[in-house]
Amino acid sequence: MRATLRLLQHRQPMIKFVGKHTPPAKLDHTPVAHPASPTHTLPNSFAQYRQKAQQHGPLNGGSKLGLGAIGSHSGHSLGSVEPKKGEYFDRDELPRRFRRTPWTTAEIEAVESGGASMF
Amino acid sequence: MLSRAIPRSVLRSTAASSSSSFRASNIYLGRQSRRWYASEAEEKDLVIVGGGVAGYVAAIKAGQSGLKVACIEKRGTLGGTCLNVGCIPSKSLLNNSHLLHTIQHDTKNRGIEVGDIKLNLDVMMKAKDTSVQGLTKGVEFLFKKNNVEYIKGTGAFKDEHTIAVNLNDGGETEVKGKNIFIATGSESTPFPGLTINEENVITSTGAIALKKVPKKMVVIGGGIIGLEMGSVWSRLGSEVTVVEFLGQIGGPGMDQEISKQIQKMLAKQGMKFKLNTKVTKGDASAESIKINVEAAKGGKEELLDADVVLVAIGRRPYTAGLGLENIGLDVDERGRLVIDQEYRTKIPHIRAIGDVTFGPMLAHKAEEEGVAAVEFITKNYGHVNYNAIPSVMYTHPEVAWVGQNEQELKAQGVKYKIGSFPFSANSRAKTNLDTEGMVKFITDAETDRILGVHIVGPNAGEMIAEGTLALEYGASAEDVGRTSHAHPTLSEAFKEAAMAAYGKAIHY
Numbered sequence: 356m357r358a359t360l361r362l363l364q365h366r367q368p369m370i371k372f373v374g375k376h377t378p379p380a381k382l383d384h385t386p387v388a389h390p391a392s393p394t395h396t397l398p399n400s401f402a403q404y405r406q407k408a409q410q411h412g413p414l415n416g417g418s419k420l421g422l423g424a425i426g427s428h429s430g431h432s433l434g435s436v437e438p439k440k441g442e443y444f445d446r447d448e449l450p451r452r453f454r455r456t457p458w459t460t461a462e463i464e465a466v467e468s469g470g471a472s473m474f
Numbered sequence: 475m476l477s478r479a480i481p482r483s484v485l486r487s488t489a490a491s492s493s494s495s496f497r498a499s500n501i502y503l504g505r506q507s508r509r510w511y512a513s514e515a516e517e518k519d520l521v522i523v524g525g526g527v528a529g530y531v532a533a534i535k536a537g538q539s540g541l542k543v544a545c546i547e548k549r550g551t552l553g554g555t556c557l558n559v560g561c562i563p564s565k566s567l568l569n570n571s572h573l574l575h576t577i578q579h580d581t582k583n584r585g586i587e588v589g590d591i592k593l594n595l596d597v598m599m600k601a602k603d604t605s606v607q608g609l610t611k612g613v614e615f616l617f618k619k620n621n622v623e624y625i626k627g628t629g630a631f632k633d634e635h636t637i638a639v640n641l642n643d644g645g646e647t648e649v650k651g652k653n654i655f656i657a658t659g660s661e662s663t664p665f666p667g668l669t670i671n672e673e674n675v676i677t678s679t680g681a682i683a684l685k686k687v688p689k690k691m692v693v694i695g696g697g698i699i700g701l702e703m704g705s706v707w708s709r710l711g712s713e714v715t716v717v718e719f720l721g722q723i724g725g726p727g728m729d730q731e732i733s734k735q736i737q738k739m740l741a742k743q744g745m746k747f748k749l750n751t752k753v754t755k756g757d758a759s760a761e762s763i764k765i766n767v768e769a770a771k772g773g774k775e776e777l778l779d780a781d782v783v784l785v786a787i788g789r790r791p792y793t794a795g796l797g798l799e800n801i802g803l804d805v806d807e808r809g810r811l812v813i814d815q816e817y818r819t820k821i822p823h824i825r826a827i828g829d830v831t832f833g834p835m836l837a838h839k840a841e842e843e844g845v846a847a848v849e850f851i852t853k854n855y856g857h858v859n860y861n862a863i864p865s866v867m868y869t870h871p872e873v874a875w876v877g878q879n880e881q882e883l884k885a886q887g888v889k890y891k892i893g894s895f896p897f898s899a900n901s902r903a904k905t906n907l908d909t910e911g912m913v914k915f916i917t918d919a920e921t922d923r924i925l926g927v928h929i930v931g932p933n934a935g936e937m938i939a940e941g942t943l944a945l946e947y948g949a950s951a952e953d954v955g956r957t958s959h960a961h962p963t964l965s966e967a968f969k970e971a972a973m974a975a976y977g978k979a980i981h982y
Contacts, residue, residue: 369948369950
């Protein structure tokens, strides 16, 4: 130990113990080019998709980190999803995958006949 | 309408508890209407398309992190190219062919007298298959242990959250994922004009499964894969000629000085090289394949003939049949999926990792990305240092490097120092009678920080781990030079090369 201390008086090692690994305190999830990307740029389609995507609120602005900062806030911090008094949601305003699937005639008949119409 | 008043959950439970005849009609109805089909698809936290190194590592990491995860793989065995037809089987053949070569050519001066030595290629191939099977089954076991659902089939995007799977055993299924990873890997780049049949016009896949030793083999491409497989068949008795378009073997990442050294060593072992040479034409219509070559900058044409031609000009991302067009994902001019710093494609919950996207096509890079991409989901933070990814060529002697090479630093105008140490001055290499090669450190001239480590010599592939760690920690050559290395070991050459970079080596 003393030998090491003596050694360190004359030389500042570049390797230092920096403590247990912890993620950075501030994380910016805004998309930037991947470090191994040969062009070092992201195509416009990344921003365009985020502009277009409506189903994920944080994707399209409203974030302190700006465009595309998905994942930077928990769902809880975005506030309640309950409608305010007097406010109503229309299913048809939701993305297509959340909307009601229209019944087909075959389905209606199948249900009403207890499945018999399928034979 | 009366029918609309019936909750769907009731309909589902009715269908589930009814007789088998009713269930059959339910399936029929499912095919008629997406309502029933969609309601049966289970949603996972993560769906991974591809069970290669990137995919299976990500799947295990996700399972360990408590995610509900499914991994879709069409090969029928896990591990992808690396475990099945790449790194692992080639290492088996490299190791065993090296043993054979050593016994045939390097026993007399070691005091070992041997009788007739014969190659049993069938058994050598079986040994390779046993290694591969052990490892792929091992991954399957790890899937079970970590609650990863393994779906054997071919997956394609139906929409941004749904993968339709054609099951290998017949039938179809769908799996939905909150997050989806594309880890479909890469395939060998074909050579225009030569049709791959994996018998006499082969890629690396055929090169690990030849049924007999070809008399003459031409390797198109002097990169790592070409040199490794060329080495195997050269040791087993083939006359191997490597044709390389560039002026050096080993690919552009290999340090030029190291590349020249390994070329000399491989030439001494019997391999022939044609550098700065391009293949203009190939004719595989007859039993003997004709390959036309000429100087890369134009020159006199030469005709090479071979029993087997190995096409090893590189690999390209594999996304065929994935249905990228269904979700409008971008690929660049080389077919790589475009991603951001968190492996996200333009559709943020779909990420791409491994060979299918940017960066070197290396299994260990894919592995790192698999872990990091899962951590971006679970912890919001992941990490891969692309400046500290080692490369290894498993010829004998091995070549390994990490960080930047001399030609790159020259091009950037960085002032650097070199410290090198030959294995001929290393005690352990001497006792092993295996003294070819050197360790070369490249450090920043001002700060002594290590910029690159390049090794050609015995055990280089293992030794480079120390260089990678040093680079990751931002170490100086002096940090390595002042660290005790056991005696007598090959790693002392590593330490002494570091010492040479900031001062002087003791034993040279």
